[in-house]
Amino acid sequence: GAVVSQHPSRVICKSGTSVKIECRSLDFQATTMFWYRQFPKKSLMLMATSNEGSKATYEQGVEKDKFLINHASLTLSTLTVTSAHPEDSSFYICSARPGTGSGANVLTFGAGSRLTVL
Amino acid sequence: EDKVVQSPLSLVVHEGDTVTLNCSYEVTNFRSLLWYKQEKKAPTFLFMLTSSGIEKKSGRLSSILDKKELFSILNITATQTGDSAVYLCAVEAWGKLQFGAGTQVVVTP
Numbered sequence: 001g002a003v004v005s006q007h008p009s010r011v012i013c014k015s016g017t018s019v020k021i022e023c024r025s026l027d028f029q030a031t032t033m034f035w036y037r038q039f040p041k042k043s044l045m046l047m048a049t050s051n052e053g054s055k056a057t058y059e060q061g062v063e064k065d066k067f068l069i070n071h072a073s074l075t076l077s078t079l080t081v082t083s084a085h086p087e088d089s090s091f092y093i094c095s096a097r098p099g100t101g102s103g104a105n106v107l108t109f110g111a112g113s114r115l116t117v118l
Numbered sequence: 119e120d121k122v123v124q125s126p127l128s129l130v131v132h133e134g135d136t137v138t139l140n141c142s143y144e145v146t147n148f149r150s151l152l153w154y155k156q157e158k159k160a161p162t163f164l165f166m167l168t169s170s171g172i173e174k175k176s177g178r179l180s181s182i183l184d185k186k187e188l189f190s191i192l193n194i195t196a197t198q199t200g201d202s203a204v205y206l207c208a209v210e211a212w213g214k215l216q217f218g219a220g221t222q223v224v225v226t227p
Binding site for chain 1 (some may be wrong): 159216
C-alpha cells in the first residue's frame, strides 16, 4: 500500500533556531501534500496544503513566514519551522493522497514529527 | 462555519464490550467521511463513507453514514485491549479533510 515517510520522528531544538521536517511519498507521486499540527489530546489541525511546483496554501491563522513549505518534487515536501519558540512545540504530521489504486482517495499519513523547542 | 463533532470525547470499557462512537458534521460541499484510528503516531485508515445507509465492515469494526441527519457511527464489537486508541472522524470537503476532536477509547482487561 501507499507509504508516507516522515523524518525526523523527534527533534529537540533551542529557541530561535530553525527546524526542517521532511515528508516523502515512497511508492507514489504526490502533487499535493498536507501538513497538520496536533496538540496533546487534540485533533489534527490542517496548517497548509503543499503544492508541487507552486506556493503552498495556508489555512487561516497560520503564519506562512513562520512555517515555510517547499514541495520541490513529486515525492518530497518539507516544512521548516523558522525561529522556533517553545509554543511551536507540537506534533507535526504530513499526509498525501496516492491518487491511484484501491486507496486512491484516502489520505495516508506519515508517522509524525514531535518537535520540542527549549 | 464547517464543523465536525465527535462524541463521547472518551470512554472506558471492559474487554468484550461493544462501543459506539458518534460523529456529526456540518460542512459545505461534503464529499466523504472517513474514520481513522490513532494510537501513538500516525492515524491509520479505517473506513471511507460516501453513501448513506451502506454499512462498511472490517472484522469487528463497522461504520455507517446518514447524509440526511449528517452523522456517522463507528461500532466496535467484542472489544480487545488492542482497540485502545483515539478514533478520529474526518470529513472531506473542498479537497481537504477536517477532523473532529477524536474519541479516546480505553479497553481494560
